[in-house]
Amino acid sequence: MSRIAIIGAGVGGLATANLLAQKGHDVTIYEKADQIGGRAGLLQKDGFTFDTGPSWYLMPKVFEQYFAQFDIDVNQALHIQRLSPAYKVFFEKHDPVTIRGALDIDARTFESIEKGAGDQLRRYVDAGDKIYRLALDHFLYTDFTAPHKLLRRQVLRESLGLIPLLRTPLHQHVSRYISNQSLQQILEYPMVFLGTSPFKAPALYSLMSALDFKEGVFYPKQGMYSIITLLKKVGDQYGVTYRPSTEVIRVIHRRNRATGVLLDDGSTEQYDVIISNADLHFTETQLLAPEVQTHPEHSWQRREPGISAILMYLGVKGSLPHLEHHNLYFVEDWKKNFEDIYERRALPRTASLYVSKTTATDPSTAPKGHENIFVLVPLPAGVELDERALQAEADHYLTKLATAMNIPDLKDRIVSQTLFGPNEFRDRFYSWEGSALGLSHILRQSAFWRPKPRSAKLKNLYYVGASTLPGVGVPMCLISAEIVARKIKKARRKR
Numbered sequence: 001m002s003r004i005a006i007i008g009a010g011v012g013g014l015a016t017a018n019l020l021a022q023k024g025h026d027v028t029i030y031e032k033a034d035q036i037g038g039r040a041g042l043l044q045k046d047g048f049t050f051d052t053g054p055s056w057y058l059m060p061k062v063f064e065q066y067f068a069q070f071d072i073d074v075n076q077a078l079h080i081q082r083l084s085p086a087y088k089v090f091f092e093k094h095d096p097v098t099i100r101g102a103l104d105i106d107a108r109t110f111e112s113i114e115k116g117a118g119d120q121l122r123r124y125v126d127a128g129d130k131i132y133r134l135a136l137d138h139f140l141y142t143d144f145t146a147p148h149k150l151l152r153r154q155v156l157r158e159s160l161g162l163i164p165l166l167r168t169p170l171h172q173h174v175s176r177y178i179s180n181q182s183l184q185q186i187l188e189y190p191m192v193f194l195g196t197s198p199f200k201a202p203a204l205y206s207l208m209s210a211l212d213f214k215e216g217v218f219y220p221k222q223g224m225y226s227i228i229t230l231l232k233k234v235g236d237q238y239g240v241t242y243r244p245s246t247e248v249i250r251v252i253h254r255r256n257r258a259t260g261v262l263l264d265d266g267s268t269e270q271y272d273v274i275i276s277n278a279d280l281h282f283t284e285t286q287l288l289a290p291e292v293q294t295h296p297e298h299s300w301q302r303r304e305p306g307i308s309a310i311l312m313y314l315g316v317k318g319s320l321p322h323l324e325h326h327n328l329y330f331v332e333d334w335k336k337n338f339e340d341i342y343e344r345r346a347l348p349r350t351a352s353l354y355v356s357k358t359t360a361t362d363p364s365t366a367p368k369g370h371e372n373i374f375v376l377v378p379l380p381a382g383v384e385l386d387e388r389a390l391q392a393e394a395d396h397y398l399t400k401l402a403t404a405m406n407i408p409d410l411k412d413r414i415v416s417q418t419l420f421g422p423n424e425f426r427d428r429f430y431s432w433e434g435s436a437l438g439l440s441h442i443l444r445q446s447a448f449w450r451p452k453p454r455s456a457k458l459k460n461l462y463y464v465g466a467s468t469l470p471g472v473g474v475p476m477c478l479i480s481a482e483i484v485a486r487k488i489k490k491a492r493r494k495r
């Protein structure tokens, strides 16, 4: 069995460690932070408990499949519950709309806003659902190195209809179904989850609406960090070694093989296989010597980072009854907001944003008589915000939020506040261009075109997590772990 080092204890790193340790490998995870989980972290402050990153539990089947390999029923273990309502949307100039996550009811809501939109929603979601099933069955769990599997007649037949959706931007596709801007926004916002814009993302990602309208929006009873806790529990069971507060500063190599890691205390450790769960740009340009970089600095000029963000973790006194668990606020100038972020790369003055109120589902995340609020404002990658600038931006958006969601005394009621911005994404996660999510999911960075999970220069160096296939999001990182574990197994068989 092999000695395997994993650099980074994000979802991808933790999930891969478990799969490999279960097969009998000797696995060690190095994590520079003192806490595991990476972007899916936990913040406990002033009596409040915040999930620092992910808050939407989507694609439950992916979680089920991953944990079933360890004989764990994840729905039971994490007490997964379906949220109803799924989310509430606030608009700059219209009344809010609540999405139930039940297609019959949501179709009626759409119909009440635009004649014919109810049936159109059904058609749109059904079409998205077909793409989603196809993706799960054939495209998400592959690294595209076995093209014969994708060229089978049935897969080809089912996939042919998707080709026009590769070239059509999502917004154009949505406009064929629905005219009303507010309803279009509801079908387009999930592109932000993929770090991209509905004006650039391929229409293939209409599959995302099958998640919130058909499959459902879920939540683990004790919050998203309970996923990390469960991953660690499995790792402990199979003997994974965790080395928190230990940074890898170099991957050592000899000819075309990685041979070990150099740690921040100056010591080195020898390994048979190395897997990096760190940001791919950082791994390639900082951890590897130039002659063994598959993705050297110049290759990144052609790449596009996903959004950065301001995150606010707020403890608020009193109740906020008109907020649901998930809340979105969409500005009227929808297109300009995306252009500011993706084209001009300028700080927007007005922005759509996301607010989560975890106390709606889990009151234990705040002291009695308080609410737990997480705010995410998408920003362009590459911006610099020092502490003062971050505070000024946060104040600006809190004022907007207070008006948009009709909470005039919001600022006076904040009893705990922690901010996290682009500089923090860069410094804490070594994230390329301070992106919150990693490479955006434009077509040339999706599926076949996303960086592959194995180095082209070092035979035994692999990549796992949001930077590589299939991409951004907790379920995607679980799939990424399965792809890498399978590749390592196959490589061992060939030896």
Ligand SMILES: Cc1cc2nc3c(=O)[nH]c(=O)nc-3n(C[C@H](O)[C@H](O)[C@H](O)COP(=O)(O)OP(=O)(O)OC[C@H]3O[C@@H](n4cnc5c(N)ncnc54)[C@H](O)[C@@H]3O)c2cc1C
Pocket: 007, 008, 009, 010, 011, 012, 013, 030, 031, 032, 033, 036, 037, 038, 039, 040, 052, 053, 054, 055, 056, 057, 058, 246, 247, 248, 249, 277, 278, 279, 309, 311, 376, 428, 429, 430, 436, 437, 464, 465, 466, 467, 471, 472, 473, 474, 475, 477
């Ligand atoms: C604000 C926000 C909201 C999100 N919302 C959702 C959501 O609602 N639903 C969803 O499914 N997904 C969401 N995501 C995306 C999801 O959280 C990420 O895609 C996923 O957690 C990334 O995991 P990863 O495996 O790529 O590792 P990361 O989380 O990127 O972790 C990598 C780890 O490597 C460590 N590391 C880096 N360099 C070194 C080194 N040299 N030595 C040692 N350790 C190192 C880092 O400290 C870090 O812990 C969100 C992300 C963010 C930021």
